[in-house]
């Protein structure tokens with residue numbers, strides 16, 4: 792899988808997670824799963840906390856994708872410095888966001904913490920978006936170089 796597909800896939804999953812988070816908040820189901828890190832039946836979802844369960848499952852998948860994207864970006868020889876930086880900030884933000892999500896539960900949806908959760912979500916989204924844009928630019932650059940290489944040299 793290319794770094795471009797990975798970073799845009801991560802962006803798509805994160806966007807869905809933010810959408811689900813907004814739904815959790817606006818429909819008032821944030822404390823239907825009152826435990827942390829797992830819900831009452833462990834990994835088994837139940838109808839009374841299915842939305843919160845989906846939010847946590849998407850959060851875990853997003854965290855894994857953001858960290859994998861960072862690892863591949865840092866390993867890439869072609870990735871620009873800015874892309875490496877945004878991917879590292881995104882990984883830090885996702886770890887902070889998952890931790891803060893847990894604190895939001897433990898502190899019973901304290902309004903400042905929920906606001907912080909939304910704000911950090913925006914920072915995370917911006918960093919993942921910038922990483923994806925850099926990966927797109929990187930691919931365009933690689934393609935242009937490849938096309939130039941394949942052009943027959945003039946006599």
Ligand code: HEM
Nearest residue numbers: 809812813815816821850853888889892893896905909912
């Ligand atoms: C990458 C990880 C995460 C992202 C991007 C994220 C994003 C969001 C967003 C955007 C909201 C809506 C906030 C609002 O409308 O004010 C939200 C709500 C919520 N999130 Fe997360 N979240 C993440 C992880 C977690 C985790 C791990 C938990 C832990 C259990 C969690 C618990 C909650 C709860 C309880 C709410 C509802 C708060 C309320 O009722 O007002 N989140 N999340």
